Amino acid sequence: MQYSNRVLNTPSSFIRNILKVTDAPDVISFAGGLPNPISFPLENLQEAINRAIDENGSKIFQYASTNGYLPLRQYIADKYNRKHDLGITADDILLTTGSQQALSLLSQVLINPGDGIIIEEPGYLGAIQAFTMSEPSFYPVTLEEDGLNLEELKVALDQPNVKFIYTVPNFQNPTGLTYTAERRKEVYELIKDRDIILVEDDPYGELRFKGDSLPYIAAGKSENSVLLGSFSKTVTPGMRLGFIISKNKELMRHIETAKQASDLHTNIFSQYAIYEYLTHNEYDTHVQKIIELYDAQSKVMLEALEEHFPENVSFTRPEGGMFVWATLNNGMTAMEFFERAMDVGVAFVPGDPFYTSKKDVNTLRLNYTNSAPEVIRDGIKRLATILKDAEIVQKS
Amino acid sequence: MQYSNRVLNTPSSFIRNILKVTDAPDVISFAGGLPNPISFPLENLQEAINRAIDENGSKIFQYASTNGYLPLRQYIADKYNRKHDLGITADDILLTTGSQQALSLLSQVLINPGDGIIIEEPGYLGAIQAFTMSEPSFYPVTLEEDGLNLEELKVALDQPNVKFIYTVPNFQNPTGLTYTAERRKEVYELIKDRDIILVEDDPYGELRFKGDSLPYIAAGKSENSVLLGSFSKTVTPGMRLGFIISKNKELMRHIETAKQASDLHTNIFSQYAIYEYLTHNEYDTHVQKIIELYDAQSKVMLEALEEHFPENVSFTRPEGGMFVWATLNNGMTAMEFFERAMDVGVAFVPGDPFYTSKKDVNTLRLNYTNSAPEVIRDGIKRLATILKDAEIVQKS
Numbered sequence: 001m002q003y004s005n006r007v008l009n010t011p012s013s014f015i016r017n018i019l020k021v022t023d024a025p026d027v028i029s030f031a032g033g034l035p036n037p038i039s040f041p042l043e044n045l046q047e048a049i050n051r052a053i054d055e056n057g058s059k060i061f062q063y064a065s066t067n068g069y070l071p072l073r074q075y076i077a078d079k080y081n082r083k084h085d086l087g088i089t090a091d092d093i094l095l096t097t098g099s100q101q102a103l104s105l106l107s108q109v110l111i112n113p114g115d116g117i118i119i120e121e122p123g124y125l126g127a128i129q130a131f132t133m134s135e136p137s138f139y140p141v142t143l144e145e146d147g148l149n150l151e152e153l154k155v156a157l158d159q160p161n162v163k164f165i166y167t168v169p170n171f172q173n174p175t176g177l178t179y180t181a182e183r184r185k186e187v188y189e190l191i192k193d194r195d196i197i198l199v200e201d202d203p204y205g206e207l208r209f210k211g212d213s214l215p216y217i218a219a220g221k222s223e224n225s226v227l228l229g230s231f232s233k234t235v236t237p238g239m240r241l242g243f244i245i246s247k248n249k250e251l252m253r254h255i256e257t258a259k260q261a262s263d264l265h266t267n268i269f270s271q272y273a274i275y276e277y278l279t280h281n282e283y284d285t286h287v288q289k290i291i292e293l294y295d296a297q298s299k300v301m302l303e304a305l306e307e308h309f310p311e312n313v314s315f316t317r318p319e320g321g322m323f324v325w326a327t328l329n330n331g332m333t334a335m336e337f338f339e340r341a342m343d344v345g346v347a348f349v350p351g352d353p354f355y356t357s358k359k360d361v362n363t364l365r366l367n368y369t370n371s372a373p374e375v376i377r378d379g380i381k382r383l384a385t386i387l388k389d390a391e392i393v394q395k396s
Numbered sequence: 397m398q399y400s401n402r403v404l405n406t407p408s409s410f411i412r413n414i415l416k417v418t419d420a421p422d423v424i425s426f427a428g429g430l431p432n433p434i435s436f437p438l439e440n441l442q443e444a445i446n447r448a449i450d451e452n453g454s455k456i457f458q459y460a461s462t463n464g465y466l467p468l469r470q471y472i473a474d475k476y477n478r479k480h481d482l483g484i485t486a487d488d489i490l491l492t493t494g495s496q497q498a499l500s501l502l503s504q505v506l507i508n509p510g511d512g513i514i515i516e517e518p519g520y521l522g523a524i525q526a527f528t529m530s531e532p533s534f535y536p537v538t539l540e541e542d543g544l545n546l547e548e549l550k551v552a553l554d555q556p557n558v559k560f561i562y563t564v565p566n567f568q569n570p571t572g573l574t575y576t577a578e579r580r581k582e583v584y585e586l587i588k589d590r591d592i593i594l595v596e597d598d599p600y601g602e603l604r605f606k607g608d609s610l611p612y613i614a615a616g617k618s619e620n621s622v623l624l625g626s627f628s629k630t631v632t633p634g635m636r637l638g639f640i641i642s643k644n645k646e647l648m649r650h651i652e653t654a655k656q657a658s659d660l661h662t663n664i665f666s667q668y669a670i671y672e673y674l675t676h677n678e679y680d681t682h683v684q685k686i687i688e689l690y691d692a693q694s695k696v697m698l699e700a701l702e703e704h705f706p707e708n709v710s711f712t713r714p715e716g717g718m719f720v721w722a723t724l725n726n727g728m729t730a731m732e733f734f735e736r737a738m739d740v741g742v743a744f745v746p747g748d749p750f751y752t753s754k755k756d757v758n759t760l761r762l763n764y765t766n767s768a769p770e771v772i773r774d775g776i777k778r779l780a781t782i783l784k785d786a787e788i789v790q791k792s
Contacts, residue, residue: 001506001559001591001593001620001646001647002557002559003505003506003646003647003650004504004505004506004507004508004511004530005508006504006508007504007505007650007653007654010653010654010657011653012649012652012653012656013656016461016462016656019461032459033459034458034459035458037453037454037455037457037458038454040454040457040458042449042453042454042457045449045457046446046449049445049449050442050446053438053441053442053445057433057438058433058434058436058438059433060634061433061436061438061441061632061633061634061635062430062431062433062436062632062633062634063428063429063430063628063633063634064634065412065415066412097493097636097658097659097663098659098660100657100658100659100660101658101659104657104658104659108400108402108403108529109399109400109403110397110399110400111400112400112401112402115400126656126660129653129656129657130657130658132657133504133654133657133658134400161398163397163398195397197397224397232459236457236458236665237457237458237459238456238457238458238459238460238663238664238665239457239663239665239666240493240659240660240661240662240663250397250399251397251399253408254399254403254404256408257403257406257407257408257525258403258406258529260408260409260412260522260525261406261496261500261525261526261528261529262493262496262497262500262526262529262658263493263494263496263497263500263636263659264494264496264522264636265636266636267493267634267635267636267663267666268634269632269634269635269666270635270663270665270666
């Protein structure tokens with residue numbers, strides 16, 4: 001059987017492939033991107049679920065509309081208008097089966113084989129995977145400390161048939177970097193008059209533990225803006241509930257058709273349950289608890305990195321979110337480091353799957369949200385021993 | 397913005413587009429394909445959900461594996477081995493976001509633009525929509541009383557790059573027809589030595605109210621078999637839970653990659669909830685109740701059709717499932733009939749969206765599962781008045 005080019009060219013997820021190894025009980029894993037289960041509002045969710053059933057009966061178990069449960073879309077519109085002044089209505093929102101599905105739908109409706117996608121380098125591997133299924137040409141643009149490199153962005157924008165730019169402006173996956181206010185404006189100036197969609201994927205935006213929340217690059221300002229959100233990092237990822245926000249009616253109509261073809265509609269039981277949870281609990285207080293937890297865990301990791309890692313390893317200092325990005329400057333590739341790290345029972349994600357055009361890189365992603373402080377310290381110490389051994393070998 | 401060819405060529409669902417009209421409270425709708433909400437095991441599901449939370453805690457709210465919850469896959473394997481002697485293991489099963497997603501994934505991994513799909517004519521419109529997103533060439537084969545027309549099938553099998561055949565062998569959507577045992581064998585003989593996948597989509601198989609259950613065409617016999625199942629028609633469609641069964645390891649590996657790219661994994665909360673429901677309740681007794689309900693409702697519709705419809709309208713007599721298929725032989729197209737039917741407050745689905753190569757057809761789908769007996773009688777009577785008026789006009 002000859003399989004489709006799209007699937008033959010699509011990498012299976014490195015993270016999901018190593019789950020069996022990294023999930024072993026004696027392995028310290030900084031590999032996944034899992035929220036800390038402590039952060040799930042278990043009791044309040046259970047109450048919300050029972051209330052949703054008691055009050056709505058069989059209709060939460062029936063087929064439902066493709067764009068999603070109206071009160072939940074209205075809740076999201078009100079929240080983004082209040083917090084980010086977007087000027088949107090419930091009709092500008094479509095609920096998706098996690099924001100992974102939003103990435104898949106966007107590329108399905110915008111990309112013919114060979115059309116261009118501008119992507120941060122390094123970029124989110126789930127996005128690379130979703131987009132690759134539509135057989136695009138990737139135009140990677142270096143993600144710097146302040147955001148996308150503007151010179152590279154200018155060149156990329158002039159490439160043929162570029163359909164959209166994919167960004168994660170807050171606490172990016174994998175780097176943890178956040179675009180500065182200045183860089184957001186500069187990127188907006190470059191794209192605002194072009195027939196190119198700017199996608200801002202913002203699953204972590206609420207999880208800021210340092211500094212002030214910044215305005216989006218294009219959301220609320222441009223017809224060509226698409227903003228993605230998710231309940232996975234603040235309520236539950238297991239229910240797979242994300243959303244697409246855009247005032248671009250034509251785009252949203254095509255996305256709705258693609259959504260029908262993909263899975264008819266998003267799990268309606270979960271939509272009711274999460275709506276009930278959001279409207280009957282102090283969501284902001286709950287998010288504040290997650291922020292404090294991740295703030296503490298990130299501090300522990302950064303302190304351990306400072307204390308134990310050799311000076312030739314640099315790393316980012318995130319203001320929120322879930323990840324630290326480290327760069328080895330000792331001649332070792334991240335894959336070599338990964339293999340030796342498995343020997344000492346520590347896992348992380350080598351940088352390779354976050355690049356569309358590079359291999360054998362010297363960068364890696366460390367997750368701090370899903371390990372207790374003492375485990376983080378222990379894991380970083382173990383990794384440090386490998387790096388020190390490597391230095392000794394190098395010097396000898 | 398230039399959208400992708402795949403989405404520009406994909407019809408949005410006729411059924412979903414007319415929902416606003418057909419869902420009005422004063423409209424009698426035979427249009428949808430909704431299970432009767434009476435059939436949802438509401439109380440037992442609520443118990444199962446609470447048990448799932450109490451016993452498993454936060455892990456049912458966390459990210460999960462792409463192929464699905466192992467005990468549920470094992471349950472499905474055991475059931476199909478017991479009832480259909482398929483000889484499968486849990487690893488031959490992947491849980492999907494409804495069986496609509498299974499249709500989407502199959503075409504994504506098998507079809508390059510222009511590759512062939514053999515489809516029943518008329519065929520399931522959700523499948524036509526899902527497949528069209530992969531830009532195939534459709535080779536429709538007439539679905540007759542006994543199953544696919546064999547002469548047409550032979551010709552279609554010899555078309556270039558045919559990748560799979562899509563069938564609904566039991567109580568087909570839209571016709572309600574069931575392949576005979578003999579025709580199943582004949583189809584199997586034609587396909588068994590070819591490098592072509594046979595998809596058997598069987599969401600209604602358990603809902604048989606007449607005759608005996610028949611062996612699948614290829615499931616359990618051939619490496620090239622794919623069997624699709626769903627909990628939508630017997631437990632709940634709202635939770636979007638379906639499954640793919642195939643012993644073809646290479647195919648399943650590609651489907652898993654496409655599934656990761658599409659939505660990472662199926663809602664794990666719902667997988668646990670439905671597993672708890674299935675393992676703590678008399679599922680067969682529950683299904684028996686649905687069968688009795690639909691048997692009664694189908695009888696009412698068939699009797700009303702016999703009594704009120706003119707003789708030049710023919711219709712199928714399903715042995716199970718949810719639909720009757722009617723053919724007008726009075727010169728009227730189904731779309732004309734539909735428009736007049738809306739004037740008397742009755743909706744159905746005109747046949748057009750079930751064909752890949754025909755327009756202005758004289759066939760239509762009637763659903764009997766989601767209306768009470770007296771409503772069914774009233775609706776069919778109202779439709780009959782239009783047909784009688786048309787006859788008078790024709791004669792005069």
